[in-house]
Amino acid sequence: MVTLSETERQIIESSIRDIKDFPKEGIVFKDITTLLNNKEAYGVLMNHLYERYKEYDLDYIAGIDARGFIFGAALAQMLHLGFVPIRKKGKLPYTTISEKYALEYGVDEIEVHIDAFGKKKGARVLVIDDLIATGGTANAAATLVNQTGAKCVECCFVIGLSFLEGIEKLKEKTEVYSLIEVH
């Protein structure tokens, strides 16, 4: 199993910018745009993901709307795999299945094309997003992947807010890997 070295972890972690009280008071927003425009940090991250997941015998990478698309699409190309977007409700043009999940106030919904993972039963899928907080979004994404007949083999995040217990809840459903854990 390929794990992140301390040097790699520091390069990635120091490239992520904390924005206090965004989008509202009390939230520390993890801004990954400063990781993406830093070619060393972005390169270290993508190389690490490539080294880890090349052994997983994956069929598809599924990225969560919208920042999961950036890492997921790049990784899919590196691994010579197809990429599948899991989108917010109402954005995908063909037949979809959707899943609702709870937000702090209210609900949100994500969806995927019904045929996104091809005809092969049990296609092996990695779900990727920039960050896991409560885990609601990723849980819904893993559920959707499994409902299509494919299999979510792991959910991967650049950042895990481990003080929120989202990671622990998601581990009941699938394997979870987060590179940078915020305690």
Ligand code: AMP
């Ligand atoms: P959750 O469903 O609570 O795990 O929220 C995860 C989603 O919300 C991800 O798509 C993140 O991009 C976004 N998100 C939640 N909290 C933050 C945060 N503190 N900084 C940046 N993005 C966040």
